[in-house]
Amino acid sequence: MKIQDKITAFSQLQKKIGMLTDDELQDLAARAKQKNGWFSYEGVKNALQGISFMLEKSKLEKWAGDYNLNTDSPKIVGIVMAGNIPLVGFHDLLSVLISEHFAAVKPSSDDEFLTRTVIEWITEIEPRFKKNIEIREKLTGIDAVIATGSDNTARYFEYYFKDIPNIIRKNRTSVAILNGEESDEEFKALGDDIFSYFGLGCRNVSKVFTPKGFDIRTAFPHFENYQDIANHNKYRNNYDYYKSIYLVNKTPHLDTGFLLINSTDELVSPISVLFHQEYDSIEKLKTILDDQKDKIQCIVGKDYIPFGKAQRPELWDYADDVDTLAFLTDLK
Incomplete structure (x- = not known):
């Protein structure tokens, strides 16, 4: 799939999110809260607005344009998602799909409903993505991994995935x-x-x-x-x-x-x-x-991220200052 087709698909996802009614948001939040009592209506709405903020077409084009995203050897990239806030693993999924690799997704049990929902949305918008995404219980047979968890789980990740390229995130x-x-x-x-x-x-x-x-x-x-x-x-x-x-x-x-x-x-x-x-x-x-x-x-702060914008990262504001897309484009 061409990069521009993917950018178009994700910009359409932005439009879909923007068209959600309050009743639909309430339903999404209520269903998400069944698994995670911290997932409030305001939190789910804020998370979706944050995704929408990232998915402006001009931003996607600027972001993707800074990398050589063409690959003759796509890899299977495992994504171990956290569940502390709604859809916190979305940027990793977006990065893997934009970089033309295959996303083997292991959602957190605390955020599985919303993760599955967004994956359904993007595959409905662009059915060709179905060949590049799979939700898995176990991440075996993967070529690389992006794993997010606590300091304790990071030690497990570092041992379990020590033989493949990895990004392991800890508590921050x-x-x-x-x-x-x-x-x-x-x-x-x-x-x-x-x-x-x-x-x-x-x-x-x-x-x-x-x-x-x-x-x-x-x-x-x-x-x-x-x-x-x-x-x-x-x-x-x-x-x-x-x-x-x-x-x-x-x-x-x-x-x-x-x-x-x-x-x-x-x-x-x-x-x-x-x-x-x-x-x-x-x-x-x-x-x-x-x-x-x-x-x-x-x-x-005044010389740093503006007040009120901590939870509105741009596409290029990488977690832990590790360039996820550079990591993915360097996979051989």
Whole structure:
């Protein structure tokens, strides 16, 4: 299949997503939630909008145009998908199909319904893709693999797939850098980066760095649009648990009623908790971040990813800064 045909197919997928009615979105979310209680209507809608954001035809053409995607020797590429947020493995699937390889997909049990649904959509739009996609229970007989999981599962992946080309992704998180001059709109947008998908994504901000002496409570009034998050049973359980732990241990913290803020040098906060750390200078902060770069997915701030855009990556914003399409085009 020609690259342009594939680009046309995926741009048509964008149109299909854009034409989904609210009732259809509600139905998709309800069915997805049967397997994963974290998959809310807002989360499923946001994930589909994120895919639609990537699939603009001009973006697909720009992205694909930077690589030599013609291959005389297509490979079977296994894709082990995570299930922490809806359709988190879509970019890997898109990359394998654009690069003319065969996608052997192992969806997460937490996200199997939505993964199967999107695969059905794209194969209905372009039936020729049926020859290039297969959902598998076990990834045997593959030539390469892209696997996403936790630090623990990554050790298993590294051993099991050690003899074939691979991309193995581990746990990561994201941070925000404030300079103390943020506008009301930027604080509100920061709320999107913190609370979308309940904070479960690697691109969710789990820690905020602020200049020494800055009062982090300045941001709190701008997070009020998210206070209903505490009504979600799973999120509330986390909030109540960590609040009780902090109170019993007399751990200093701030409490908005739906988010706990803990000042610490640690990086990865639990759900319902935002870590906070002051910095003396940008130079010292950059050293801190460089020391932890293998755990940081992205940085939000005025000189980095704009506030509110952490969960809107472009096609070329590769997870873990590993160029997936270059990896796929280099397969021999």
